[in-house]
Amino acid sequence: MPILLALLRPFEIVNTAMGRLGQGVTVVAMALMVIVILIQVVFRYVLNNALPWPDEAARFLMLWMTGLIAPYAFRRGGFVAIDMVERALPKRVAAVLSLVLLSLSLIVLIVGVQLGYNHTMSGCLFKSATLWMPFTFSFAMPLPGLDLSLTLCTKADAAFALTWGWAKMPLAMMYASLYVGLILLVLVNVELLLRGLATLLGLEDQLRTLPHDVVEAE
Numbered sequence: 001m002p003i004l005l006a007l008l009r010p011f012e013i014v015n016t017a018m019g020r021l022g023q024g025v026t027v028v029a030m031a032l033m034v035i036v037i038l039i040q041v042v043f044r045y046v047l048n049n050a051l052p053w054p055d056e057a058a059r060f061l062m063l064w065m066t067g068l069i070a071p072y073a074f075r076r077g078g079f080v081a082i083d084m085v086e087r088a089l090p091k092r093v094a095a096v097l098s099l100v101l102l103s104l105s106l107i108v109l110i111v112g113v114q115l116g117y118n119h120t121m122s123g124c125l126f127k128s129a130t131l132w133m134p135f136t137f138s139f140a141m142p143l144p145g146l147d148l149s150l151t152l153c154t155k156a157d158a159a160f161a162l163t164w165g166w167a168k169m170p171l172a173m174m175y176a177s178l179y180v181g182l183i184l185l186v187l188v189n190v191e192l193l194l195r196g197l198a199t200l201l202g203l204e205d206q207l208r209t210l211p212h213d214v215v216e217a218e
Contacts, residue, residue: 067181
């Protein structure tokens with residue numbers, strides 16, 4: 001039993017930290033989206049001279065905002081869900097059902113991570129039409145104990161290079177929001193699985209309480 005709680009603790013720490021980061025990025029991204037869209041409205045309808053970059057910039061901000069806030073919402077029960085069956089079942093049966101559903105969602109998310117990685121790497125071949133970056137970089141970090149490497153726009157096993165100079169942004173920077181978001185969703189899913197297993201084993205009183213966004217129906 002202590003082993004299960006010990007396994008759960010790192011996921012709680014990481015997911016809590018990433019949730020706070022996601023909240024902060026979402027607030028900033030939302031504010032920037034509003035500013036960018038207002039700029040485009042003024043130039044399009046007041047000055048009759050639409051700018052080329054605001055639409056793509058708003059899309060970039062929206063994708064990263066979604067990728068970082070979705071795991072936070074998932075952890076707090078903020079996703080839309082139909083839980084009438086679960087609520088009607090005895091507590092232990094409902095816990096088993098929740099574990100089954102979380103296991104299925106974990107399989108889907110793992111497949112999604114693989115697809116997200118392939119999609120992100122394909123974005124290295126194409127550049128943004130309007131967005132520029134003040135530098136270009138390549139990144140690769142081998143994963144200990146695995147014949148894999150976390151990479152972005154390079155096939156090297158281990159690399160980190162940063163070159164200053166304006167260049168069009170690779171679309172991989174936009175697509176990476178999907179990849180990162182799915183990885184964070186996997187981490188949250190594993191935490192919820194471990195919490196569900198602990199609940200099933202009668203360790204619910206030893207679990208830290210998670211904030212919950214769902215409003216109970218009266």
